[in-house]
Amino acid sequence: MSEGLKHLLTALGERSSYDAVSQCSRCGYCEQACPTYVATGRESFSPRGRNQLVRLMLEGRLDDPQSAAEALSTCLLCGACQTVCPAHVPTPDIVLEGRRALGRPGARLVDAVQRLMRERPALFRTLMGWGFRFKRWGLAGLAARSGLLDLLGFGVLAKMAADVEEAPRSTVDELLAGRPELGPAANAAWGYFAPCGPRWLLPRVGEATVEVLGALHGKGAALANPCCGLLSFNYGSLDEARASARAVIERAEAAGLPAGAPVVGDCSSCVSFLKSYPQLFLGDPAWKARAEAFAARVKDVVELLPAAGVPKDPGVNALVIHDACRLRHGQGCADAPRAALKAVAGGTLKTLTKPEHCCGGAGAFAFVHGELSEELLKAKVADIADAQARVVAAASTSCLVQLERGLNKYYSSCRVAHPTELVAESLRRRKPDGAPGNDG
Numbered sequence: 001m002s003e004g005l006k007h008l009l010t011a012l013g014e015r016s017s018y019d020a021v022s023q024c025s026r027c028g029y030c031e032q033a034c035p036t037y038v039a040t041g042r043e044s045f046s047p048r049g050r051n052q053l054v055r056l057m058l059e060g061r062l063d064d065p066q067s068a069a070e071a072l073s074t075c076l077l078c079g080a081c082q083t084v085c086p087a088h089v090p091t092p093d094i095v096l097e098g099r100r101a102l103g104r105p106g107a108r109l110v111d112a113v114q115r116l117m118r119e120r121p122a123l124f125r126t127l128m129g130w131g132f133r134f135k136r137w138g139l140a141g142l143a144a145r146s147g148l149l150d151l152l153g154f155g156v157l158a159k160m161a162a163d164v165e166e167a168p169r170s171t172v173d174e175l176l177a178g179r180p181e182l183g184p185a186a187n188a189a190w191g192y193f194a195p196c197g198p199r200w201l202l203p204r205v206g207e208a209t210v211e212v213l214g215a216l217h218g219k220g221a222a223l224a225n226p227c228c229g230l231l232s233f234n235y236g237s238l239d240e241a242r243a244s245a246r247a248v249i250e251r252a253e254a255a256g257l258p259a260g261a262p263v264v265g266d267c268s269s270c271v272s273f274l275k276s277y278p279q280l281f282l283g284d285p286a287w288k289a290r291a292e293a294f295a296a297r298v299k300d301v302v303e304l305l306p307a308a309g310v311p312k313d314p315g316v317n318a319l320v321i322h323d324a325c326r327l328r329h330g331q332g333c334a335d336a337p338r339a340a341l342k343a344v345a346g347g348t349l350k351t352l353t354k355p356e357h358c359c360g361g362a363g364a365f366a367f368v369h370g371e372l373s374e375e376l377l378k379a380k381v382a383d384i385a386d387a388q389a390r391v392v393a394a395a396s397t398s399c400l401v402q403l404e405r406g407l408n409k410y411y412s413s414c415r416v417a418h419p420t421e422l423v424a425e426s427l428r429r430r431k432p433d434g435a436p437g438n439d440g
């Protein structure tokens, strides 16, 4: 096997990749939870099928690498199988090990983007700014179709930027400069780690998060984010992912937040990855200890949304909650925002038939496997329409972008928002001058 973690942190403790995949008894209990199996009915697109392919790969008995690559690349890494599996098989991590073993087309370009974000943030900001200018000028689709951006390694980012309904004119750093909720780290009750989604694509989410944290938890501080490394972990190299993780940990340590002040993020994919940092450093005790200390203070912002102090928003009716996969299966805290959202919606909170079903966003999945992604999106929007919802709450950038596109296309009387946006709107309505308050 080429580059890979080789050892995984599983629910049963540290295991070799082979032992982890051998935990799969092929019972099939997970199949109906797997969106790609339900959509296609193909055994190789099921958790059991994918585990079996990786097992054959590890045993050197794989005879059709091309079909295996297709089966593994169509995994959403949603983790639904892991949640229902009685043997706690970590299928998403196993799939990633399989992808690494087969080699990853474009991995060097992904790593180059990751390095750029970490080492040349000003240049990256300039390039993103031009990407959004292209979009405003109606040229984003043309640039993506030309293949030039793919050649430069910005293909997926260009397609994501093209899918964001409204090209942001400012980054979250610009929006947060001078905000009264932010101050020196030494006195902060929390540190805001702006994930790349809110930072580059949806800065309105980051702004709402800081506003809400300030109103409910007191003053905080903005932390540096050189990118968490998830991009390289999923599509590039482990070395690059580790370099980004080390940079994140070093900068968080240097910020000097008081003990007990959480590091807070507002994209469940990114936060889930931050919490999993120790897995990157198995076999490196010094860095593993630092990663564990860092991961222990990481919180998804939805974990800090109590119902107390959140008033009913008369502007929010017929609200439903979509469970982002990395919130439900990655972090196990899908219920965390429910009390606050119930308070916002009052008696108008409704329930989806399948709130846990993946919307098909899944990071770059929507751009790489467009047809399958669209099928999952249509099923999700149909569920939302059946509930006659007017607002959907979702806690991950990928879900927000995907659902915004799907709702505009198939059910335009409904909008999507991050939970902190809804809480911020509710707090603002209570104050006639628009400033957030905390008088419950």
Ligand code: SF4
Pocket: 023, 024, 025, 026, 027, 028, 029, 030, 031, 047, 048, 051, 081, 084, 085, 086, 087, 088, 089, 091
């Ligand atoms: S992953 Fe778990 S639930 Fe699925 S077939 Fe294997 S043992 Fe059964």
Ligand code: SF4
Pocket: 033, 034, 035, 036, 037, 045, 046, 047, 050, 074, 075, 076, 077, 078, 079, 080, 081, 082, 091, 092
């Ligand atoms: S992670 Fe999701 S898509 Fe992948 S095998 Fe598991 S349930 Fe299926």
